[in-house]
Amino acid sequence: MYHPRELYPSLGSSYRLGPPQPGADSSFPPALAEGYRYPDLNSPKLDCFLSGIEAVPHTLAAPPPLPTLPPALGTEPAPAAAEALHSLPGVSLSLENRELWKEFNSVGTEMIITKAGRRMFPACRVSVTGLDPEARYLFLLDVVPVDGARYRWQGQRWEPSGKAEPRLPDRVYIHPDSPATGAHWMRQPVSFHRVKLTNSTLDPHGHLILHSMHKYQPRVHLVQAAQLCSQHWGGVASFRFPETMFISVTAYQNPQITQLKIAANPFAKGFRENGRNCKRLVPFVHLIIHSTNVYQSATMSQALCLMPGTQW
DNA sequence: TCATCTACCACTTTTGAATCGA
């Protein structure tokens, strides 16, 4: 498996999202840095959806609805950080591959969904601090609609094009390490790269079911509990990161997203250079791939925007 | 006619079993 550090050595090992420390880089506002906690997400509600564990061990029934999310992709300011009613005091989450997400979000992230299930790229990868090293926790991820609209690619940008499809039965992905001790979760970043998205409403594999051409927001939930089916919860905290919003598609609409995926995803190397599959790869992206120095001096989106005479 | 979806392709990475040597 790959790691952002391997893809972008210049970015370092993590991207702090917590409130800036004195003297630290203050380019990230605290509200954005903190993620977001949902005030009405509490233990009893989570208890009900965790009772749905059946044949698919890592997929659950619907989580409770959460407060209104920003309606636009990457254009709204981050919500102010809010403490959950039954939160885990002192616990904070940071998005490890935040810079990569920001690159995609600046263009308008799209995620392919297929009948068989498709992984997310970038994947949600988070670091957690403030857990009780001895206590046991569950790490969950779900994806919820951002608004009530269906979207259409209009050649240059995404625009609402009608009412959203009826909301599908929500599913929750449980990180396979769950339950594990706080020490385990804090030891290294927690990756949800195995999460798969599908548009099959009858999906039997436990993938997260989405509508195509709709805008979604991943959420990460942390639950203190000794077992998956525990009836006793020590606390719950939920987080979302605005830069991880995306529009689900069955085929990429924005060519810039295609180029970013090809450039950043190791599995798409076959489309980068040489070989049959490099037809659509533009020259400047070749430059980005082959020259670490070029990428270090400009972000991917900057490079794409600066590409002279490039037709997308 | 058009937008969207599906199946298949070639390519790359990941995974795990088998093998070997210390």
Next chain:
DNA sequence: ATCGATTCAAAAGTGGTAGATG
């Protein structure tokens, strides 16, 4: 007998594309 390193084939994950679908 055990352990770690290496090798290799199969499985899984990519975007592109042609054709199907509504």
